[in-house]
Amino acid sequence: MNKEQDAHANLLIRPFGEDDYHAVISLWEQTGIPCKPQGRDSKEKILKELSNPGTLFLVAEKDGDIIGTVMATHDGRKGWINRLSVVPRRQHQGIATRLLKEAEDHLYRCGMEIITCLIEDDNPGSMEFFRKKEYIKHTDIIYFSKRKYPDV
Numbered sequence: 559m560n561k562e563q564d565a566h567a568n569l570l571i572r573p574f575g576e577d578d579y580h581a582v583i584s585l586w587e588q589t590g591i592p593c594k595p596q597g598r599d600s601k602e603k604i605l606k607e608l609s610n611p612g613t614l615f616l617v618a619e620k621d622g623d624i625i626g627t628v629m630a631t632h633d634g635r636k637g638w639i640n641r642l643s644v645v646p647r648r649q650h651q652g653i654a655t656r657l658l659k660e661a662e663d664h665l666y667r668c669g670m671e672i673i674t675c676l677i678e679d680d681n682p683g684s685m686e687f688f689r690k691k692e693y694i695k696h697t698d699i700i701y702f703s704k705r706k707y708p709d710v
């Protein structure tokens with residue numbers, strides 16, 4: 559068995575459950591993606607988000623550990639890939655590739671014909687990952703947001 563096959567042995571990709579919450583927050587903190595446990599990443603907010611039928615939140619589990627996540631959402635016009643992350647010791651083993659494929663399949667089933675993601679400009683590794691997956695980088699769009707409170 560080669561390294562990639564070994565990484566995928568016993569790999570379970572399954573829907574997020576309430577009991578996964580703390581492991582998922584810890585994973586996001588380890589992978590350095592912006593995480594707002596007092597805001598939109600509170601357990602309450604995440605569970606509310608999951609009640610939206612367009613939302614699919616998946617975790618990758620191996621030997622009882624949560625090692626990856628992805629959340630696919632859509633607003634009826636575009637699909638969004640959020641929170642794609644893989645624990646550092648399991649990166650470069652094709653796990654994000656599998657998570658992304660499941661998220662994209664969900665969005666296509668929902669009728670989305672464009673799938674998007676936002677990447678911070680100091681995250682070249684993630685940009686390269688999405689470029690490899692045939693996503694186009696738009697340099698002519700600047701992200702604006704309006705926030706009810708700073709930690710939202």
Ligand SMILES: CC(C)(COP(=O)(O)OP(=O)(O)OC[C@H]1O[C@@H](n2cnc3c(N)ncnc32)[C@H](O)[C@@H]1OP(=O)(O)O)[C@@H](O)C(=O)NCCC(=O)NCCS
Nearest residue numbers: 589642643644649650651652653654655683684686687690
């Ligand atoms: C981006 C991320 C999810 C990729 O996860 P992964 O499981 O390592 O990705 P894969 O193994 O499926 O990568 C597939 C290919 O993408 C490219 N790639 C992945 N990570 C890369 C990196 N850091 N630098 C350059 N290319 C990368 C490679 O071509 C890779 O194939 P290879 O390993 O055979 O060269 C992971 O690095 C991560 O969790 N990063 C921190 C969180 C983050 O930034 N998430 C994205 C938010 S938008």
